[in-house]
Amino acid sequence: MPEGPTFAEPAATALLLPFAGSRRELAEYETHGGYGSLRKAVGMSSQELVDEMIASNLRGRGGAGFPAGRKASFLAQAEPRYLVINADESEPGTFKDREIILRNPHALIEGVLIYLWMIRGAAAYIYIRGEYAKEASILEGAIAQARERGYVGAPLLGTDYVPEIVVHRGAGAYICGEETALLSSLNGDRGQPTAKPPFPAVSGAFKRPTLLNNVETVATVPTIIGMGGAAYAGVGTEQSTGTKLFSLSGHVQRPGNYEMPLSATYRDLIEVVGGGLPEGRSLKCFVPGGSSMPVLMPEQLDTGLAFEAVVAAGSMAGSGAVIVIDERTCMVRFALRTAEFYMHESCGKCTPCREGTRWIVELLRRMEAGLGSSEEIDLLLNICDRVEGNCLCVLGDACAMPVRSHIRNFRAEFEEHVTLGRCPCPDDAPMAELYPPLLRAPLPMVTV
Amino acid sequence: MAELYEAIQREIAKYPDRRGAILPALHLAQEHYGWLPPEAFEAVGEALDLSPAHCLSVASFYDMFFLQPVGDHVVEVCTNLSCALVGSDRLLRQFERELGVHAPGTSEDGKVTLRRVECLGGCGWGPVVMVDEQYQEHFQPEDVAPLLTELRSTPRPSESHA
Numbered sequence: 001m002p003e004g005p006t007f008a009e010p011a012a013t014a015l016l017l018p019f020a021g022s023r024r025e026l027a028e029y030e031t032h033g034g035y036g037s038l039r040k041a042v043g044m045s046s047q048e049l050v051d052e053m054i055a056s057n058l059r060g061r062g063g064a065g066f067p068a069g070r071k072a073s074f075l076a077q078a079e080p081r082y083l084v085i086n087a088d089e090s091e092p093g094t095f096k097d098r099e100i101i102l103r104n105p106h107a108l109i110e111g112v113l114i115y116l117w118m119i120r121g122a123a124a125y126i127y128i129r130g131e132y133a134k135e136a137s138i139l140e141g142a143i144a145q146a147r148e149r150g151y152v153g154a155p156l157l158g159t160d161y162v163p164e165i166v167v168h169r170g171a172g173a174y175i176c177g178e179e180t181a182l183l184s185s186l187n188g189d190r191g192q193p194t195a196k197p198p199f200p201a202v203s204g205a206f207k208r209p210t211l212l213n214n215v216e217t218v219a220t221v222p223t224i225i226g227m228g229g230a231a232y233a234g235v236g237t238e239q240s241t242g243t244k245l246f247s248l249s250g251h252v253q254r255p256g257n258y259e260m261p262l263s264a265t266y267r268d269l270i271e272v273v274g275g276g277l278p279e280g281r282s283l284k285c286f287v288p289g290g291s292s293m294p295v296l297m298p299e300q301l302d303t304g305l306a307f308e309a310v311v312a313a314g315s316m317a318g319s320g321a322v323i324v325i326d327e328r329t330c331m332v333r334f335a336l337r338t339a340e341f342y343m344h345e346s347c348g349k350c351t352p353c354r355e356g357t358r359w360i361v362e363l364l365r366r367m368e369a370g371l372g373s374s375e376e377i378d379l380l381l382n383i384c385d386r387v388e389g390n391c392l393c394v395l396g397d398a399c400a401m402p403v404r405s406h407i408r409n410f411r412a413e414f415e416e417h418v419t420l421g422r423c424p425c426p427d428d429a430p431m432a433e434l435y436p437p438l439l440r441a442p443l444p445m446v447t448v
Numbered sequence: 449m450a451e452l453y454e455a456i457q458r459e460i461a462k463y464p465d466r467r468g469a470i471l472p473a474l475h476l477a478q479e480h481y482g483w484l485p486p487e488a489f490e491a492v493g494e495a496l497d498l499s500p501a502h503c504l505s506v507a508s509f510y511d512m513f514f515l516q517p518v519g520d521h522v523v524e525v526c527t528n529l530s531c532a533l534v535g536s537d538r539l540l541r542q543f544e545r546e547l548g549v550h551a552p553g554t555s556e557d558g559k560v561t562l563r564r565v566e567c568l569g570g571c572g573w574g575p576v577v578m579v580d581e582q583y584q585e586h587f588q589p590e591d592v593a594p595l596l597t598e599l600r601s602t603p604r605p606s607e608s609h610a
Contacts, residue, residue, distance in 0.1 A: 080464070092528045092567040120463070130475070130512045131568050133581045166462045171471055172511030174566065188467025190496075190509040206465045248572060249530035255572035291529055321571070323530055337529055341566050347509075432526060433537035 011273070013233070014259040015223045015243050016216070016382055019123040020105040024138060026145040029106040035151065037222035041114045044225075052322045055229030056331045057241045059342030062086055062177075062340045063290065063319045065240075065307045072118065074201045076209035080122035083115050084186065084205050084212045087128035087135075088170055088177040091290035092341060093321030096245035097215035099257040101128075101135040104219065105142040109165065111218035113151060114225060118178030119211055124165040127182050130171040139167050164262070174345035179212050181347065192347045193393035216245055236262030240306035243407040244320055248274045251281060251326035267301040270324055281326040285409065289318025291338050292398030295325070315405075330425045331413050333435055335406040342399035351398035356387035360403055367414060368435050370422035377414050381407060449491065452480045456495040466496050474507050482604065483514035511565065518559040519554040520604035523595075524578040527564050530571035535588075539575050540564060542589040559600050561567055580605050 008020050023029050041049060053069030055066045060066045075081060077352060087107070089097040100108060112124045128136050143165050152165055175181045176191040183204050185191035190395045204210025220242065224232045233241045240262040260269055270276065277283055282375055285295040288303070294315040296303060303313040310317040316375030325334065341358035363380050366372045384400035391397065406422065407414055416424050425432065460474040473496060477488040484507055489500035496503070507513040525531075525540045540551060543562050547555045552565040570576035573585035579595065 044509045090567060093530050093571050093576065095569045095571050095573075098569050129569070130471075130510070131581070134583070168468075169471060169475060170510070171507075171513055172473065172565075173509060185471065186468055188465070188470040188496075188506070189505055192509075206463070206468065208464075249571035249574065250533045255574075257572065287529075323533070323571075325533065329533065334529070337527075338534055339526060344566060363559075383491060408475050430535075431537050433541045 002126075007094070010215070010259060012295055013231075013235070013243060013261045015227075016100070016107065016220055016245065017104055017257075020249075024103075024105055024142065026106055026142070026149055027102075034106055034222075035110055037112050037225040037343050038113050038151070039157060041117055041225050042159060046118050046120070049114070049225070052225060052229040056222060056224045056225060056232040057229075057239075058217065059234070059240060059307060060214055061220070061244060061320070063091065065317065068213065068217050073199075074199075074212060075119055075211050078209055081119050081211070082205040083119060083121040083124040084111065084182070084200075085124060085126040085215060085218055086177060086179070086182060086212060087113060087126050087215045088182060089132075089134070089215070089319075090129055090174040090177045091292065091319045091321060092338075093249055093287060093290050094247050094319040095249075096247045096257050096320060098132060098135055100215055100219050100246065101132070105138050106146070108139070108215055108219040109142050109146050109151075111221040112165055113146075113156070114221050114277045115211070115213070115218055117156065117159075117161060118159060119177060119442055120359045121163070121211070122208075123166060124359070125186060125205060126165065126167050127176070127186055128169055130169050130175075130321075133350045135168075136167050136169050140268055143167065155425055167393070173347075174341075175395060177393065179395065182212070183210065190347075192349045193395075195392060215410055221412045229378055237304065237306040237308070239308045239416055240317075242303070246305065247260035247319075249321070249322070249325035250286075251277050251329075252324040254328075262304075262306045265302050265307050266296070266305065266322070269305065269322060270301065274324070277324065279328055281328070284325045284327045284329055284331075286325060287321065287323035287402075288313075288315050290321040291323070291341065292394075292402055293318050295409060297409060326430075328367075328425070329430045330423055331406045331410040332364060332368045332417055332423065333425075334429045335403050336361065336368050337431060337434065338402050338406075339364055339399055342395060343418045346395060346399075350392045350396075351388040352387045352401070353392075354398055355400045356383055359383050360387075360399060364403070367417050368423055370420065372414075374415065374418055377407060377411065402421050452476060452491055452540050453495055456492065460496070467498065470496060470498070470503065470506055471510075474503070483517050484552065485517075514535060520559050521580055521599045521602070522561045522563065522578075523599075524563045524568075525551070526564040526566070526568045526574065526576045526578075528567035528568070528571075530567070531574035531576055534574045534584055536575035537578070539589055539592070540589060542592045543596075557600070 058068045153402040173191045176185045180193045181191045200210045283298045307317045339360045343361045346353045348354045384404040385398040456473045459469040460466045473492045489503040492503045493500040551562045554561040577584045577587040
């Protein structure tokens, strides 16, 4: 029968997951120094903690890369305030937060407690995607152990502050990873994004000031408080400090999560730790940071993993999900499968996204079926331009950016579908059975 | 019913505003009924002091809530990019052949509902299949028949899957 995840040996530079296997028991975590940073943090003021975070120059690990210390400093002072942890990991290709929860759940809980103390939050809500049922129960177990130990639900380490943590399961909606959609969902409404302002720092969970951070960002905080912000800033590059988890998948010998210093390159990740492509295959392109990002080409393998390096290469580091694509893969299919996902996940609230993603899918389906025309390739680019930047949240951009990149980088492949009147790929090419020739008849309007 | 009402009340206690408990309440109702029939929205609405229509509007937003009856077991195949690149397309078709249905659909004997789903977050260990909310990774077409044999002889999971 299929086996569960296998975890790679950590690199010597690892800070967040510096061990093989898992440490789910609180006692085991404490044996290795766990909750030491919490004790240190409780001796520090809120301002000192924020300053330490700013000194670390930690950038948010959820995708946007916003400086975490500055974000914390924006939080409105009115009470009660809430902390919300975004564990709704859903960007295709991303499975790093799951690894943290499976292997080192107490690092997240310790980070939550430090954050809670820093903002004197009334409670923390960990919004975890509904599909992560096992991970939710691991977190419940870790919180129960922390509660037993007196870290949760009781005055914290001799202070009069009582932290509380709640695990809140989502129910299957990509958009709930977007902060305002997540908060709509937590507040009991459909998980649709809302216009900003008001920003969550002023009105978020239960309409109160809310600080919202990704799992990896929060789980990194004990490391920063432990080693000091300045020391943490010494790892990685000047603008992208520390280490980060990268989720490696697709056509690669050793897929998995790897913790890399942000001074490393995509070549280090894909070829050195990932073992390169399977025997006899060659690299066509790779997704550098989740399916919504433009692809990078083989000649860009030496691009750094740092946020600024990926931007300079014409894409974005996003969530750190790297998908390796070999030469057999049809990029029309790849674009179509990407666009179908965003169409499915569009919340339907604003027109450019709701209609735009649907038209992008329609045109790509025609293209893959061999019914497209050269004009429709330009029409696709035109729709991408009309969607991007015109939506309430970034979901529309997330569909337009990769589709535009696939056309720009592989236009000849799209043209070949037009001139041949069919997909040029052999029957055993990836995704062939999702788009079989027999179904390549004129298609009805799609339904979600 | 009283049991479901009590379980929802325990969830409500975790939130400063009872509306926040709507997702936990819907999860509990689905565990209770096996899917979300109209009476589930009556029950959740009553416990949360919300209209059943609001509860339905929320439930219909999410992929994990079943607004129609499902089989005793639910098998969900990820066909997003990372899994599709490593063969989940063939896996999905193998499930369809073995079950005699197109996804989404339920086998004639009512035992297994097959769904095609988007990224489950197991991308490095694909293809990923979720069986009754539990992940099975590195799943291959030859694993399909043994899994279905096992599911056909196993009753519906009645308690929480977590």
